[in-house]
Amino acid sequence: MPHIEKAFEKYANDDKVAFVLVSVDDDPERLARYVAERKFKMTVARMSFDQAEELMGVKDVPTGFYSDSSGVVRYETRGGETHGDSADRVIWYIEELKGSK
Amino acid sequence: MIAERIVILSVALAAAVAVAQPAVDSGRQALQEGDRLWRLKRTRSALEAFEKAAESKDHAAAAHQRIGRIYFFKGWEAEGAFPGWHEQVAFRPKALKAFDEALKNGSLSESSRLMRFKALRSLGQEAGPEPVLAPQPDAVDAEQIQKLRTEKKYGEVIERARGFIARFPDSERLPAAYDAVIEAYQATPATTTETMASAITERITARPDPAAYIAGANLLIGRGALDQGAKVAAEMVPAVETFVNENLDSYRLADKAKGSLDRTRATSADLLGWVLFLKGDTAGAETRLAEAERLSRGQDFTNQFHRGELLRKKGELKEARERYLSALSLTAGTEPQRVAAREALAQLEAGGGQDAAGFEGWLKVELDRRREERRAQSLRSMVDRAVPKLPLMALNGQPLDLSKLRGKVLLYKFFASW
Numbered sequence: 138m139p140h141i142e143k144a145f146e147k148y149a150n151d152d153k154v155a156f157v158l159v160s161v162d163d164d165p166e167r168l169a170r171y172v173a174e175r176k177f178k179m180t181v182a183r184m185s186f187d188q189a190e191e192l193m194g195v196k197d198v199p200t201g202f203y204s205d206s207s208g209v210v211r212y213e214t215r216g217g218e219t220h221g222d223s224a225d226r227v228i229w230y231i232e233e234l235k236g237s238k
Numbered sequence: 239m240i241a242e243r244i245v246i247l248s249v250a251l252a253a254a255v256a257v258a259q260p261a262v263d264s265g266r267q268a269l270q271e272g273d274r275l276w277r278l279k280r281t282r283s284a285l286e287a288f289e290k291a292a293e294s295k296d297h298a299a300a301a302h303q304r305i306g307r308i309y310f311f312k313g314w315e316a317e318g319a320f321p322g323w324h325e326q327v328a329f330r331p332k333a334l335k336a337f338d339e340a341l342k343n344g345s346l347s348e349s350s351r352l353m354r355f356k357a358l359r360s361l362g363q364e365a366g367p368e369p370v371l372a373p374q375p376d377a378v379d380a381e382q383i384q385k386l387r388t389e390k391k392y393g394e395v396i397e398r399a400r401g402f403i404a405r406f407p408d409s410e411r412l413p414a415a416y417d418a419v420i421e422a423y424q425a426t427p428a429t430t431t432e433t434m435a436s437a438i439t440e441r442i443t444a445r446p447d448p449a450a451y452i453a454g455a456n457l458l459i460g461r462g463a464l465d466q467g468a469k470v471a472a473e474m475v476p477a478v479e480t481f482v483n484e485n486l487d488s489y490r491l492a493d494k495a496k497g498s499l500d501r502t503r504a505t506s507a508d509l510l511g512w513v514l515f516l517k518g519d520t521a522g523a524e525t526r527l528a529e530a531e532r533l534s535r536g537q538d539f540t541n542q543f544h545r546g547e548l549l550r551k552k553g554e555l556k557e558a559r560e561r562y563l564s565a566l567s568l569t570a571g572t573e574p575q576r577v578a579a580r581e582a583l584a585q586l587e588a589g590g591g592q593d594a595a596g597f598e599g600w601l602k603v604e605l606d607r608r609r610e611e612r613r614a615q616s617l618r619s620m621v622d623r624a625v626p627k628l629p630l631m632a633l634n635g636q637p638l639d640l641s642k643l644r645g646k647v648l649l650y651k652f653f654a655s656w
Contacts, residue, residue: 158653160655182631208625
């Protein structure tokens with residue numbers, strides 16, 4: 138997740154871009170401890186794993202969806218990327234979508 | 239008296255020149271510009287030029303006839319003419335209207351009369367007797383070149399196709415003649431790289447469609463002309479953007495046009511990465527090839543193969559193996575590439591103590607599993623689907639409303655603290 142936080146810093150003041158972290162934790166208390174520890178600046182939400190699977194096809198975490206300004210998913214990433222996650226890749230996807238409209 | 243007449247005459251001449259000349263020129267110029275643009279398949283701009291030419295009375299018939307031919311192509315012949323193109327029924331009445339407009343202002347050429355006949359018949363209207371077309375000299379020549387191509391008589395192909403190019407510089411079939419020349423050069427070992435490069439440039443100039451760039455860049459890189467190949471690969475992206483934008487309504491769905499642009503950008507990034515790899519710049523190659531992989535969503539044979547080669551060179555054998563397998567589980571790829579991918583895999587596996595018979599069995603199991611995974615993944619993929627309303631809760635358990643984020647580019651990251 139550090140790469141997501143690093144990418145978020147670039148867009149913290151960009152009103153055309155938002156990040157939503159969605160936890161599928163079944164234990165809200167452990168999640169609360171985790172969030173308190175990490176001090177995320179992004180929106181953090183939660184929903185059940187079952188619903189995430191039913192609505193978004195989430196089979197595993199982490200899974201990321203990049204949607205464009207019309208709300209349509211254009212890219213998805215499942216699992217970690219093979220050469221390690223990097224902020225640059227997150228930024229690349231977002232810049233693609235910012236540029237496409 | 240004489241002097242007076244000269245004055246009157248020259249005034250009259252000047253007036254005639256002032257009135258007639260600009261009108262004749264602009265109409266003719268628009269017509270020629272339209273013809274040039276249409277040869278390049280800059281369809282939107284060609285139509286604009288012909289619409290302008292149609293305003294001039296002298297050129298109205300010729301202009302409407304050309305508009306009719308473009309709409310005829312878009313309405314009946316565009317299906318599969320280029321990747322992602324479709325015929326559009328909506329253009330059919332427009333073709334007919336343009337031909338009728340041309341007839342009102344003058345006459346139609348033989349080939350336009352035939353198109354109009356086909357249009358009328360296809361639309362279920364009274365079409366009269368079918369016009370019989372005299373054989374077109376460029377069509378006859380093109381057919382002979384094609385025959386020589388299938389007979390692999392490459393010396394003659396070059397001679398005939400070069401003759402064709404000189405004789406019919408305005409023919410629709412010009413790009414195909416260049417394609418024949420390039421294919422024949424490829425089969426002729428004595429061809430120099432300069433000769434090949436200039437034929438590729440001529441082909442691109444004749445019609446800058448995606449295939450011209452992709453084939454040209456591949457050929458040059460394959461011959462080791464890395465810088466020239468990279469140049470073509472880099473020029474490809476803006477050129478194809480123009481090509482797609484000039485023909486947007488032939489893609490039917492905006493997603494198909496976007497798909498074509500993404501594929502082009504992926505191919506360009508892959509070729510540029512491959513050039514860097516061949517030059518020994520591993521880090522630069524990695525960046526480009528990874529970008530190509532994202533743009534093609536890991537679904538392009540050549541890119542997966544190139545990724546495999548790069549990873550193998552870096553000694554990341556497990557990752558390399560994955561890419562070769564991913565490549566082979568996709569269809570497409572040229573035969574030499576597929577053979578090379580299999581051989582690379584066999585070597586990697588032999589290093590792990592696998593014998594030849596064992597390798598074949600192992601490969602089949604691995605490829606079947608990947609194809610199955612790919613199928614399952616495409617079924618559950620969210621790509622190109624709208625994000626549904628998600629029943630999100632804030633950390634305190636209260637419902638969370640994200641409607642204020644509407645209209646933004648969003649990253650939803652599903653995670654767990656475990």
